[in-house]
Amino acid sequence: MSAMTKESQMRRVRDVRSASAQGSRSKVVALTGAGALLLAGCGGGDEQTAGDTLTIAVVDNGDLDTLQEMSEAFLAEHPDVEIEWVREGENELRETVTTDVGTGAGRFDVATVGTYEAQVWADQELLTPLTDMPEGFDASAFIPEVADALSHEGTLQAAPFYGESTFTMYRTDLLDEVGVEMSDRPTWDDVVAAATAIDEQTDTAGVCVRGKPGWGENTAVVTAMAHSYGARWYDPDWSPELDSDAWRQASETYLALAGMAPEGVADAGYTENLALFQDGECGIWVDATTAAHFVTDPDTSSVAKDVGFAFAPGTDAGRASNWLWAWALAIPASSEQPELAKEFITWATSEGYAELVAQEQGWAAVPAGNRTDLYENPDYTEAAPFADLALESIQTSQIAEPTTQPVPYIGMQYVDVPAFQSLGNAVGEQYSTAIEGELSLDEVLERSQWVADETIEQTRLLAEQDQD
Known part of the structure; x- marks a missing residue:
């Protein structure tokens, strides 16, 4: 020096x-x-x-x-x-x-x-x-x-x-209180059940979840969740599939979790949810593995001694959602x-x-x-006792095959095309509005499908013009 x-x-x-x-x-x-x-x-x-x-x-x-x-x-x-x-x-x-x-x-x-x-x-x-x-x-x-x-x-x-990557962070003291055991490899149904028990039987919100609109905020969570249900943004011919049954199932799960989140969930992204979990405002949080240090640091987290970790949720017939x-x-x-x-x-x-x-x-x-x-x-x-789990989550993320169906893109929580930034932001706005009760799920899926279709058509047109 x-x-x-x-x-x-x-x-x-x-x-x-x-x-x-x-x-x-x-x-x-x-x-x-x-x-x-x-x-x-x-x-x-x-x-x-x-x-x-x-x-x-x-x-x-x-x-x-x-x-x-x-x-x-x-x-x-x-x-x-x-x-x-x-x-x-x-x-x-x-x-x-x-x-x-x-x-x-x-x-x-x-x-x-x-x-x-x-x-x-x-x-x-x-x-x-x-x-x-x-x-x-x-x-x-x-x-x-x-x-x-x-x-x-x-x-x-x-x-x-x-x-x-992502994994499941949960309050061991609250799960003990409600008599629920978190699996090492939970499904989304497991997470919903545990969050419901906490939400109904304690004074703490069941779960924290990203509701803030943005392709790297709520859309990232919805996309990873949808992929784990077997849904996809586009088929191999770039036809959008946001109105599929699998996408609807994932969206229902996402909105159910958002309904058990602390007040203001529609404006809460990663940073806001980190603060909420540290302050003991929610019982479960599925999010970035990098949060582990901050939620277990006694200098910054009021729940540091009561945090457990599990793999990111998935579905029995699909993938885990670890991005x-x-x-x-x-x-x-x-x-x-x-x-x-x-x-x-x-x-x-x-x-x-x-x-x-x-x-x-x-x-x-x-x-x-x-x-x-x-x-x-x-x-x-x-x-960092969570280190091995975080590393395995990173190493096992299937970004090249994010879902059980073939896709023309790479990414668990995004689609690797330039247009996805604007597309993901637009879809995120729909889900945030639905959380606030101003849109039905049918409207969210219909609008998201339309935006995905229009965006890819515009991208094709611009690409053709560029080639000319």
Whole structure:
């Protein structure tokens, strides 16, 4: 470490929290422009004038907050570098980064993206492949399933900062109170039954569930659930099937669970549900494996000693619903600081970074689901008793065959086509409105089927125009 003081390091970090502070932004993935990314080129961005300034866009959650705190160490090794952080919620970040990357504006040098963006944007040459990386970067150290999901044609497009699947988190004390035992591999019927018992027999809401609209919020949950019931978004000919019996069954389960959630469920995404579960406001929560540390940390969770874990629910005739996702660090093709960005990514995904977090916050706080060596470290596995279950959930996610029927796409909780961002957002709005009692399930399915059909037809048209 250099002799620089902490105060002088932090003067070189600028934090932009609110999207509203950035002024208005165009929406390149509005429903009427679902194929915009198909036509957007890499383009040259506006010239940067900040010198060695890295502008980094991150999703606003605990692991990425820690990255910002730990970045003091990176700055100490790079005394001529400044970092500007842009932190936003999932929906807002996706819109902001999609706009920047899709138009080639060049605002961001590093951006957190997911497995969806890594595949779709790489196909359009909107990202800088992670080749010719600095010494110390070892792609083989990443969990193979996660690295594969972030690669395009065998080349890594983004480095996993953390990876995740989903599993079932539940309150052991409440299940004991109502006399229900959670299976290690529950079905959705098991989850509904346990949530109902908690909801009816205790003062705690039965379940937490994402109701906030968004393709990465409530639509992700509905999609994973539908796939586990044997439903699919599209058949191999790209005909939508959101009005199928299997999709209806999954939707009935989802709305039943939402009916047992704490007040305000239609506005609750991952972050809000994490806080609710930590505060003891619900008995069961099926969501990201990365939440495990936060719900078992006695410094942040009032129920830390009473949390149990099981695999993500499925159905007897279908699949488990465990998805595969990673918040990964990517370099937009329009960045004017690609080499410095590569140095930052190498540092942030290294074994040394994990050791730094462990030293400052304990091993359980280390970003999980990215490096294989973390799960070979007894210090981590002892501090994180949920580690093996989380890793197995990641390794067994069937994203290439998400349902029992053949599909033309990849993804357990999404469909890997550019138009899915706008499509997923539109469908999510329908389900959120249904939770609030303003739409019937029949109306949700009818509208979602129409949107899915219109979106894919528009995508085909735009693709044909692009080829011409």
